[in-house]
Amino acid sequence: MPIPLLIPIVAAGAGATGYWWITSKAENxxxxxxxxxxxxxxxxxxxIVILFGLRWLYQQGNSTAKKT
Known part of the structure; x- marks a missing residue:
């Protein structure tokens, strides 16, 4: 199917989903x-959250290594 024949289908789909209505109401x-x-x-x-998570994992690894 040639591309120019797909343009009306895409335009109808965008209009039916309300995409144009929603984007036209955008306010700055x-x-x-x-x-x-x-x-x-x-x-x-x-x-900071990632560093705390890595620190917690490191401490979990150290505590299991010391117990064995």
Missing amino acids: KEPSFSSELLAVLQPLLII
């Missing part, structure tokens, strides 16, 4: 201080 809101702060701190918080 002014970012708040808390949302900006969270966006800045999110990578740091993720790294």
